[in-house]
Amino acid sequence: MNKTVLQIIRFVVLVLLQVLVINHIRLGGYVHPYIYLIFIMLLPFSTPKWQFLVLGFALGLSVDLFTGTPGLHAGATTLMAFSRPSIIKLISGNQKFENITEPNISQLGGLWFFRYALFLVLIHHFALFFLESFSFRLIGQVLLRILLSVPVSIFLIMMIMYIFKSEKKRE
């Protein structure tokens, strides 16, 4: 399948999955998992750096349109997209990605992807929940939200990655 078409489908499916399904999961008042970040995580290594930012912004803004919070997810996702190259450098050191087009579990391993996802989700959730409260007044509540939401997000993201892992090999 054409790579661009695949990316567009991924974008739309993840946004709809987030706003129509995941956003309606209620696990107490503090757990708000976000899985649409997978889109940024899976962008090919060869993507020009500026495209990360534009795509991150567009992705966040699409989610914002549905949740009625203009700028909230856009800001958090742009920050996450900005830090993606540094995070990859941080967790893989000088490792070269020959023959690997995009971050995935089958070629880089579950542990690598887990660490990768953990850093990015932490950055995104910190930015998101602080922007959401728009102040440091409710800092205890915000930290509790981050502490409880990050594991659930990671769990869902890893689950989705493992579900689609086998299909990757067949391609």
Next chain:
Amino acid sequence: MQNLRRFILKYHFIILFILLEVISILLLANSQRFHRNRMVNTTNDVVGKVYEWSSEVGNYFRLNSANKQLAEENAMLRQQLSVVYDTTTCTYDIIKGDTLYKYIPAQVVNNSTNQVNNYIIINKGAKDGIERDMSVISTDGIVGVVTDVSRHYASIMSLLHSKSVVGVRFKNNQEIAGLKWQTNNYRYGMVEDIPTHIVLQKGDTIVTSSHSNIFPEDLMVGTVEEFYPTAVDALNKAKIRYATDFSTLRHVYVIKDLHKPELDSLKARLQ
């Protein structure tokens, strides 16, 4: 000029990042300042449509309970009517010239309860006469305020919003207070400005006060769940259980205040 170009090319990643972040924060600050989600109306229509498709699927599974709830409400209204006149024989003109409020029924197509600022989207919009700042109620109690209207849809700032403040009155002692949301539990709100001489019991009813510019008077808001008397502070607090169950909200009514233009023009003349 050459230097500037080289500078931009070298640091384009950082520059673009800062630019996008500034745009995000401006958008966010703007929406927070106005306490409402101002969105381009066309997008709102597209978003509303997607939510409507998705809620249509869910609606089939809830038909039974929705029917039951509407039937109960019908029975209650019928009973109230029978106090005024005999429903079986009388052909009384209900909408009289001095009717204050018009009720527009609507269905919830999207709703959240777990954000800090929750919004509800309904399937009625400007086409059906819905305007900004109209109040919204459910069968059980008040729901929120219309903040934005597109042609076919409207978004409502739910009571479950960090900026939501409703003027309320305790039914048994007429005392007025302000109800806020604590941003963590969709069942409870908090009243923090109760004068010390007022003592409340669990189960006391609170209704909207006439001081609220948005809601008509005497609408059900909720009941006192817990009362916290404070020795040092000048004001007591009380935890309020909302009468409306926001997690299962399906049918709502938007209230059009027919006297509002008149009242507003009078207020404008006072200033």
